[in-house]
Amino acid sequence: MRGALAQASLIRHRARTALAVLGxxxxxxxLLDMVMLATGMRESFRELLLSRxxxxxxxxxxxxxxxxxxxxxxxxAIIDTLRTNxxxxxxxxxLGASIHFVGSGxxxxxSAIGIDPAVQGDYELVSGRDLASTDxxxxxxxxxxxxxxxxxxxxxxxxxxxPQTRTYSGQRRLVLVGTVRFIYxxxxxxxxxxxxxxxxxxxxxxxxxxxxxxxRASLFMVRVRNGADAEQVRNWIEAKIPTVSAISIATxxxxxxxxxxxxxxxxxxxxxVSLFVGFLLVTTLxxxxxxxxxxxxxxxxxxxxxxxxxxxxxVIEGVAITVLGAVLGLGLGLVTARYLNTILSAFPGxxxxxxxFLFQPRAAWSALxxxxxxxxxxxxxxxxxxxxxxxxxxxxxxxxx
Amino acid sequence: xxxxxxxxxxxxxxxxxxxxxxxxGAERVHALQGVNLxxxxxxYVAIVGPSGCGKSTLLNLIGAIDHPTSGTVTIGGRHVxxxxxxxxxxxxxxxxxxxxxxxxxxxxxSAVENVALPMAEAGVQKQDRRRxxxxxxxxxxxxxxxxxxxSELSGGEQQRVAIARALANRPSLLLADEPTGELDARTGxxxxxxxxxxxxxxxxxxxxxxxxDLASAARRKIHMRDGRVVxx
Numbered sequence: 215m216r217g218a219l220a221q222a223s224l225i226r227h228r229a230r231t232a233l234a235v236l237g238x239x240x241x242x243x244x245l246l247d248m249v250m251l252a253t254g255m256r257e258s259f260r261e262l263l264l265s266r267x268x269x270x271x272x273x274x275x276x277x278x279x280x281x282x283x284x285x286x287x288x289x290x291a292i293i294d295t296l297r298t299n300x301x302x303x304x305x306x307x308x309l310g311a312s313i314h315f316v317g318s319g320x321x322x323x324x325s326a327i328g329i330d331p332a333v334q335g336d337y338e339l340v341s342g343r344d345l346a347s348t349d350x351x352x353x354x355x356x357x358x359x360x361x362x363x364x365x366x367x368x369x370x371x372x373x374x375x376x377p378q379t380r381t382y383s384g385q386r387r388l389v390l391v392g393t394v395r396f397i398y399x400x401x402x403x404x405x406x407x408x409x410x411x412x413x414x415x416x417x418x419x420x421x422x423x424x425x426x427x428x429x430r431a432s433l434f435m436v437r438v439r440n441g442a443d444a445e446q447v448r449n450w451i452e453a454k455i456p457t458v459s460a461i462s463i464a465t466x467x468x469x470x471x472x473x474x475x476x477x478x479x480x481x482x483x484x485x486x487v488s489l490f491v492g493f494l495l496v497t498t499l500x501x502x503x504x505x506x507x508x509x510x511x512x513x514x515x516x517x518x519x520x521x522x523x524x525x526x527x528x529v530i531e532g533v534a535i536t537v538l539g540a541v542l543g544l545g546l547g548l549v550t551a552r553y554l555n556t557i558l559s560a561f562p563g564x565x566x567x568x569x570x571f572l573f574q575p576r577a578a579w580s581a582l583x584x585x586x587x588x589x590x591x592x593x594x595x596x597x598x599x600x601x602x603x604x605x606x607x608x609x610x611x612x613x614x615x
Numbered sequence: 616x617x618x619x620x621x622x623x624x625x626x627x628x629x630x631x632x633x634x635x636x637x638x639x640g641a642e643r644v645h646a647l648q649g650v651n652l653x654x655x656x657x658x659y660v661a662i663v664g665p666s667g668c669g670k671s672t673l674l675n676l677i678g679a680i681d682h683p684t685s686g687t688v689t690i691g692g693r694h695v696x697x698x699x700x701x702x703x704x705x706x707x708x709x710x711x712x713x714x715x716x717x718x719x720x721x722x723x724x725s726a727v728e729n730v731a732l733p734m735a736e737a738g739v740q741k742q743d744r745r746r747x748x749x750x751x752x753x754x755x756x757x758x759x760x761x762x763x764x765x766s767e768l769s770g771g772e773q774q775r776v777a778i779a780r781a782l783a784n785r786p787s788l789l790l791a792d793e794p795t796g797e798l799d800a801r802t803g804x805x806x807x808x809x810x811x812x813x814x815x816x817x818x819x820x821x822x823x824x825x826x827x828d829l830a831s832a833a834r835r836k837i838h839m840r841d842g843r844v845v846x847x
Contacts, residue, residue, distance in 0.1 A: 222723030513719035516680050517733050517780065518708025521700065606681035609715070610671070 216523060220530035227503070234499045235538045241492030242543020242585050247551050247571060248485030249581040252478045254572035259470050262565060263463050265397060266335030268306065269444040271466070272434035272451065272458040278469065285309070285430040286458055292434065295454055301442035306333040307431035309410050311417070315361060316385070317370045322360045324353075324404030326371075327432075328413030335397070335435050337407055341365070342392025348412040351388040357404035358393050365390055371406075373416040384416035398565050434458070485581070492539070492585055496592035500532045504600040509612030512605045521601040528597035529590060536589025540582045548573065627788055627819050628654035628677055633686030635672050635842075646672040647683070648842040654821060656787070659814040661833035662823045669842040670823040671792055677821060678711050678790045679703045691787055708737055712781030716793035718773040720765040726752055726776045727761040733783040744783075751779035755809060771802030778809060782818075789813065791822045795829050807832045 224231045272292075274284040286292065289307050296305050309328035315321070327336055331345045337352070342365045345352060351371065353361065363369060367390050374383025388408060399405045414428050436451070438444045444462050451460040461469075471478075504511070511524055551571035558570040635647040647669045654660050654677075662670045675681040676688050679695045680703070688695040691710060698706060707713075720729045727748045734744035752761055755775040757768075765773050774794060781789055791810070795803035807829050814820050814834070824830050838846035 219721070219723070222721075226723045509717075510719060510721065513713075513715060514721075514732075515704065516678065516707065516713050516715075518704055518711075518784070519732070519736050520704050523736060604681075606672070606675040609675070609680075612717070 216527045217530055220527045220534060223503070223507075223527070224531055224534060230499065230503075231535065234495065234535045235542060237495045238492050238536055238539025238585075238589075239542035239546055241488045241495065242540045242582060243547035243550055244488035245485050245492070245581050245585060246543060246547030246578055247554070248481045248488060249577050250547070250551050250571040250573060252481035252485065253574060253577055254570050255474055255477075255568060256467060256470055257572050257574060258569040260463060260467055262397065262568060263466055266435075267437050268304075268335050268435035269438045269463055270436040270448055270451065271461045272436060272455070273461060274432075275457055275459050277459065278461070285432050286434070287430050288457070289429050289431045292431075292455055292458070296434075296436065296451070299447060299450060301439055301447050301450075302436055303439045304333045304437035306330060306335055306435040306437075307410060308334075308336060308433045308435065309413050309430060310432040311373055311413055312375075313406060314372045314375060314382070315369055316372045316382070322357065322404065324357050324360075324406060326351075326406040326408060326413060328410035329407055330410055333437075334407075335437075337394040337396045337399075340393045340395050342390075344392060345407065345409050346391070348409045348415070349387070349389055350391045351406055351408045352392040352394045353390065353407075354394055354396055354399060354403075354405045356402060357406055358390075360404055361390075363390050365392065371408075371416070373413070386412065386416050388412070396565075400562065400565060401560070402562050436460075489581075489585060489588055492536070493588040493592050496532050496535055496589050497595060499535065500528060500593050501596040501599070503531070504528060504596040508600070508603060508608050511600045512603060512608035512612065515601070515603075515605045516609065524601040525594070525597040528600055529593035532593025532597075533586065533589050536586050536592070540585050540589075543585075544578070544582060625656060626653050627656045627658075627691055628652065628821065629687075629689040630673070630677065631687045631689075633673075633676060633683045633688060635669070635676065635681070636684045645842055647676075649686070650839075650842070650844055652837065652844060654788075654819065656819050657814070657817060659810070659820045659832075659834040660822070660837060661830040661835070662821065662837045662839060663825070663830045664839035664845075666825075668839040670839055672842075673839070674790055674792055674821065674823045677788070678713060679707050708733060709784055710787050712783075712786035712789040714774070714777050714781050714789070714791035714794045716796040718765070718770070718777045718797070720773055720776055720780070722765050725762045725764055726757060726768065726779075729765070729776055730779045730783055733780060737784050739784075748779070748783065751782055752776065754782075755779045756805075769802070770798050771805055774798060774802075774806055775809065778806075778813075782813075787819065789818050789820045791820065791824075793824055793826075794822065795824065795826045804828065 274286050277284055293305050296302050306329065311326055312323060313326040314323045329336060368387050369390055370385060371388050372382035372385040394407060396405050417428060438447050448460040448462045451458065514524060555569055555571045559568065630650055630652040633647050633650045637644045637646055650673060662673060664670055676683055676695065677690065679690065679698060683696050693706065724732065727745065730748035730751055731744040734747060749761055752758060755778055757772060757775055760768060760772060768776065795806050798806060803826060810820055811832055822829060822833060830836050837844055
């Protein structure tokens with residue numbers, strides 16, 4: 215009966231109820247978006263790091279991966295050391311450098327990584343084939359379009375440009391064998407990959423001739439066997455190889471958290487504001503509705519309807535508005551998040567796989583659950599107020615009115 | 616319609632030296648000043664008097680929706696002034712039927728649902744309350760209007776629905792505050808006849824009214840002035 219009365223009461227003022235539901239839906243959508251935003255980049259980054267199963271990254275001591283041009287010397291020795299640990303299953307050294315396509319009227323520059331195709335975790339092949347020899351190169355879509363080349367074309371690739379002598383430290387003719395999508399790369403950055411030994415071979419042999427790349431790596435990606443403790447392996451690596459900083463997913467996430475803390479706080483504040491606005495909206499509307507029905511409620515009480523019945527009915531009204539708004543807000547929030555994500559993901563320099571808004575069911579349900587709880591809270595005050603009205607006084611006022 | 620007056624014997628309402636004061640700003644208004652009144656079971660009492668003389672205040676006290684400042688109000692042997700809110704609510708639900716000047720039907724419910732509402736609160740099974748609500752609406756002459764909403768009924772019809780609602784839980788006392796106040800003369804006459812029929816069927820009625828016709832239809836008329844009963 216209480217539910218039926220609450221439903222009938224909401225239907226009685228259709229327009230007002232619809233507007234209230236819409237208002238709550240907007241607050242819910244904003245709350246959901248802020249929750250998605252607060253944790254989205256973090257979780258998206260985590261998923262990105264874990265996407266190829268490498269739990270550890272080794273960067274030059276004191277740096278983050280590709281944060282500087284610094285390289286780690288003694289790749290072979292490091293690999294030999296790492297292989298002594300049975301918990302490590304795969305090691306993928308990555309060498310980064312700037313490359314230039316020269317000759318044939320092409321003037322295209324970009325970043326390149328030297329990898330071992332058998333264990334690489336940096337890209338996915340889009341078309342053509344993967345690197346088979348040191349004469350092969352693959353590029354991303356952005357660079358491919360800049361080059362205007364075709365698969366099978368032979369390109370002259372140079373490395374280590376010296377502006378004083380206007381020479382390169384090394385050049386090599388490579389065959390374009392495929393296009394790839396770099397997992398950690400941005401959409402709008404030209405990128406290429408070739409075998410690490412090919413890239414090494416293009417580096418200079420001394421300080422005067424540019425960067426020395428022989429037996430060096432910018433980064434190692436390390437895959438730990440299933441069941442092994444990545445954190446233990448990380449500690450072992452740092453103890454065994456003093457020239458590297460071993461970064462686990464947890465460490466990387468902590469660093470991302472630190473960098474995004476203001477961003478996250480802002481999202482949480484805006485989310486809290488949305489929640490509060492939703493709460494105030496429902497409280498206001500239910501209070502207005504109760505004030506309008508003061509006489510009706512007094513009569514209900516006079517004919518023997520209990521105080522708890524009145525409270526329950528009004529709380530149900532508040533909850534119904536909130537639940538309907540939350541359900542609508544869920545859809546609205548997902549649509550707006552998708553739209554905003556498209557805009558934000560187009561920011562230059564961001565990895566393609568990074569999402570700003572990531573739908574995490576638990577966080578979403580928690581946020582919407584919080585909204586529903588606030589809806590119950592929003593209904594309690596006006597409900598208690600209505601049920602506590604002195605009956606005779608309310609009837610007298612109603613008669614005078 | 617015999618259930619209302621099924622035990623119509625002796626005194627049902629006993630009001631003794633009742634005072635009711637209201638704070639109005641810094642002052643106190645003495646709405647009732649030492650009122651004494653007895654109503655026997657099966658009686659039909661009209662309380663009349665000028666506006667502001669305390670008629671409705673007295674009716675509210677008899678109906679257990681207000682407490683006296685001093686004095687005692689006994690309904691069917693139970694002291695109203697000492698009841699908690701919960702007790703008073705239950706007491707009203709099962710023993711008092713209220714009819715108001717403005718009908719106060721819930722606009723969102725049909726006639727039959729409005730009548731069934733107090734029965735639902737009293738825990739009557741859905742089928743039973745529907746059947747009884749339909750019987751009551753038949754009794755007040757609205758057998759063909761069960762599904763109509765208040766907005767689809769005339770003022771007189773709405774008041775008859777309100778009377779049926781007041782009778783829903785077979786109350787021992789029916790109270791009406793200006794029940795014809797919002798009705799035209801013809802419709803008012805229909806309500807007066809309905810009250811007479813109710814009383815003939817055994818209901819105990821206390822009516823507050825300015826309507827001379829309604830007051831004249833009662834068995835007993837009580838005059839009030841300045842918060843006192845001046846002629847019982």
